[in-house]
Amino acid sequence: MIRLGALAVGLLFVVNVLWGAIAPREATSPDMTKELHKHPKHMEWAHNGPGNLGVFGTFDRAQLQRGFQVYKEVCAACHSINRVAFRDLADLGYSEAQIKTISAEYEVAAIDSNGEPTTRKATGADKFPLVYANEAAARAAQNGANPPDLSLMTKARPDGTNYVYSLLTGYSDDVPKGWTKPDSLYYNPYFHSVNIAMPPPLAADGQVTYSDGSPATTDQYAKDVSAFLTWTAEPKLENRKETGMAMILFLIIMTGLGYLSYRKVWADIKKA
Amino acid sequence: MSFPWAKQYQPTSEVGKWMDERLPLARFVHGALGPGYPTPKNLNAFYNFGVLAGVALVIQIITGVVLAMHFAADTRVAFDSVEHIMRDVNGGWMIRYMHAVGASFFFGVVYIHIFRGLYYGSYKPPREVLWMLGLVIFLLMMATAFMGYVLVWGQMSFWGAQVITGLFSAFPVVGTYIQTLLLGGFSPDNATLNRFFSLHYLLPFVTFGVIILHVWALHIPGSNNPTGVDVKSEADTVPFHPYYTAKDFVGLGIYLILFAAFVFFMPNSLGEPDNYIPANPLSTPAHIVPEWYFWPFYAILRAFTTDFLGVPAKLWGVLAMFASILLLFLLPWLDTSPVRSNNYRPLSRLLFWVFVVVAVVLGVCGGKPAEEPWVRLSQVLTAYYFAHFLIILPIVSKLEKTKPLPGSISEAVLAKYGSKSGGGGAAPLAQPAE
Numbered sequence: 001m002i003r004l005g006a007l008a009v010g011l012l013f014v015v016n017v018l019w020g021a022i023a024p025r026e027a028t029s030p031d032m033t034k035e036l037h038k039h040p041k042h043m044e045w046a047h048n049g050p051g052n053l054g055v056f057g058t059f060d061r062a063q064l065q066r067g068f069q070v071y072k073e074v075c076a077a078c079h080s081i082n083r084v085a086f087r088d089l090a091d092l093g094y095s096e097a098q099i100k101t102i103s104a105e106y107e108v109a110a111i112d113s114n115g116e117p118t119t120r121k122a123t124g125a126d127k128f129p130l131v132y133a134n135e136a137a138a139r140a141a142q143n144g145a146n147p148p149d150l151s152l153m154t155k156a157r158p159d160g161t162n163y164v165y166s167l168l169t170g171y172s173d174d175v176p177k178g179w180t181k182p183d184s185l186y187y188n189p190y191f192h193s194v195n196i197a198m199p200p201p202l203a204a205d206g207q208v209t210y211s212d213g214s215p216a217t218t219d220q221y222a223k224d225v226s227a228f229l230t231w232t233a234e235p236k237l238e239n240r241k242e243t244g245m246a247m248i249l250f251l252i253i254m255t256g257l258g259y260l261s262y263r264k265v266w267a268d269i270k271k272a
Numbered sequence: 273m274s275f276p277w278a279k280q281y282q283p284t285s286e287v288g289k290w291m292d293e294r295l296p297l298a299r300f301v302h303g304a305l306g307p308g309y310p311t312p313k314n315l316n317a318f319y320n321f322g323v324l325a326g327v328a329l330v331i332q333i334i335t336g337v338v339l340a341m342h343f344a345a346d347t348r349v350a351f352d353s354v355e356h357i358m359r360d361v362n363g364g365w366m367i368r369y370m371h372a373v374g375a376s377f378f379f380g381v382v383y384i385h386i387f388r389g390l391y392y393g394s395y396k397p398p399r400e401v402l403w404m405l406g407l408v409i410f411l412l413m414m415a416t417a418f419m420g421y422v423l424v425w426g427q428m429s430f431w432g433a434q435v436i437t438g439l440f441s442a443f444p445v446v447g448t449y450i451q452t453l454l455l456g457g458f459s460p461d462n463a464t465l466n467r468f469f470s471l472h473y474l475l476p477f478v479t480f481g482v483i484i485l486h487v488w489a490l491h492i493p494g495s496n497n498p499t500g501v502d503v504k505s506e507a508d509t510v511p512f513h514p515y516y517t518a519k520d521f522v523g524l525g526i527y528l529i530l531f532a533a534f535v536f537f538m539p540n541s542l543g544e545p546d547n548y549i550p551a552n553p554l555s556t557p558a559h560i561v562p563e564w565y566f567w568p569f570y571a572i573l574r575a576f577t578t579d580f581l582g583v584p585a586k587l588w589g590v591l592a593m594f595a596s597i598l599l600l601f602l603l604p605w606l607d608t609s610p611v612r613s614n615n616y617r618p619l620s621r622l623l624f625w626v627f628v629v630v631a632v633v634l635g636v637c638g639g640k641p642a643e644e645p646w647v648r649l650s651q652v653l654t655a656y657y658f659a660h661f662l663i664i665l666p667i668v669s670k671l672e673k674t675k676p677l678p679g680s681i682s683e684a685v686l687a688k689y690g691s692k693s694g695g696g697g698a699a700p701l702a703q704p705a706e
Contacts, residue, residue, distance in 0.1 A: 002605045009662055010663045017575050017576060018652070155540060155545060160545065240369075258518070
């Protein structure tokens with residue numbers, strides 16, 4: 001009875017789904033966005049270590065500082081990094097005094113002694129303030145676009161660090177034939193919809209002046225800021241890998257000892 | 273119950289004796305996982321995965337309890353509180369990555385555990401209830417994992433909640449009511465987040481309770497084994513401790529090494545990047561997908577694209593998705609072959625491996641966008657999924673000519689060792705000893 005019922009139900013599902021499989025499909029026109037869209041370029045990163053494997057490797061502090069500089073002088077005009085606190089900058093090698101100076105450049109909301117809203121200078125305990133008070137303000141100022149917060153950007157996109165680098169260096173004036181691009185948007189094949197509202201932010205070499213002698217090129221800016229945004233998204237990356245090394249070493253020794261005792265325990269049985 | 277030759281618990285100290293007469297807890301553990309549980313001596317590595325699943329659940333509960341100390345179930349701050357855990361809580365990144373990766377590993381281990389049961393016929397009499405309790409655990413896990421994923425309140429959390437609860441709206445008359453009840457409103461919002469948090473904290477303990485029943489049901493007939501032949505004498509068994517505690521410990525070590533490799537070196541490789549974008553009810557992601565462990569069922573859900581017998585395609589998909597799991601409850605009565613292990617069922621063994629491939633490719637289809645060739649492929653594979661259990665297996669189990677079984681587990685072990693000394697590299701099959 002169970003088997004007869006099962007047979008009936010089985011036939012119902014099978015015939016049904018196969019009927020769907022042979023049913024003709026609606027004609028689909030090829031999606032040009034998909035054809036034009038490109039996967040991120042593969043770059044080597046200090047935090048990925050030897051062979052770019054991601055197993056070893058630490059952040060390049062000088063690069064993070066340069067990336068922070070690029071962020072501050074270019075990206076910060078529109079994009080916040082609201083999940084990062086000023087005190088976190090100690091990870092980049094800044095001293096307490098330097099962090100104080102940096103945070104003092106920002107104003108955050110406060111309440112004065114009369115209970116009236118006011119602003120004060122940010123301290124190490126504050127987060128980087130938002131650029132726009134809210135989404136509506138952002139869209140009003142940005143011609144309808146909403147510049148996203150960049151704190152988590154490299155984790156919020158597939159292959160994020162490479163994605164940010166590719167996007168920043170991927171602008172092109174050669175819009176392919178047959179592709180329609182509104183005048184207010186820019187062509188960038190690394191962006192998911194290929195048309196992006198953000199104007200090329202790294203427009204010319206020399207736009208940012210480095211003090212450590214690194215080449216002042218748009219390519220270098222893009223690399224540095226991508227590394228910086230990898231840190232903002234995963235500030236515990238070095239801690240994580242270090243812990244992982246110790247953990248795996250311990251587990252290998254533990255498992256090895258466990259295997260030896262397993263052999264000893266089973267020695268009699270295996271012979272039998 | 274146990275075999276008559278099971279070692280009885282003997283308290284060695286005065287305190288032990290005193291306690292044993294009042295609450296024989298040590299006696300219970302001794303009989304459940306200790307020297308008092310005689311276990312077939314031929315269990316292979318696949319029999320390790322039950323213990324691993326238990327460990328995986330304990331890891332989830334411990335890390336989850338700690339996460340709940342820092343998490344805030346409020347749509348305005350849930351995402352922020354997760355990032356607070358990642359950035360400001362001491363070791364918070366490790367706890368959270370262990371919990372997120374741990375969910376994937378829990379499912380991975382349980383899938384291997386289920387497939388092991390399918391291959392060796394562990395669902396057959398007298399283990400039907402054991403098998404069904406396992407399926408209840410699987411269903412509880414799925415509900416728990418889904419609700420836990422929503423708690424992060426990222427884009428995929430929000431839209432996943434929207435899609436999955438939306439499935440219930442396919443049912444006529446009561447559908448919309450069920451969806452509203454699940455969400456606590458008409459779309460995912462604070463009420464949803466709060467009830468999911470409450471249930472996400474509750475269900476693991478319910479799961480734990482069902483696991484106790486599962487282990488209890490296991491101890492009535494004892495473990496199945498790769499030959500599928502019943503234990504006949506003391507020569508067929510070894511005490512669980514120290515033999516299988518020692519063996520399982522090695523498996524656990526290997527499992528933890530793999531787990532650590534993911535947690536510490538590729539913690540986000542199993543997740544969707546979209547879930548690092550805070551939930552936005554006004555922006556639908558281009559491609560809504562669940563986590564990988566739901567992909568095969570997601571593929572089945574989306575495989576039904578045409579209305580059939582006046583029932584809309586969407587309802588067919590939902591029915592099929594539920595049916596694909598519920599039919600496993602009937603498996604002990606669909607497969608009527610008296611032989612348990614597929615080692616002695618050549619045709620069933622072939623079909624088993626076909627099914628494994630179908631299930632894996634269905635998973636691949638479920639992770640892809642709903643477009644050709646993936647839809648058509650998942651339709652054909654879905655047809656096979658149902659045909660396998662509901663049509664092919666009942667017929668094959670009736671007609672199949674099985675290989676002769678070994679007289680006992682010991683005989684099979686001896687035959688294996690004997691052929692090893694003579695043969696080359698080919699896997700030796702147990703022969704009946706006349």
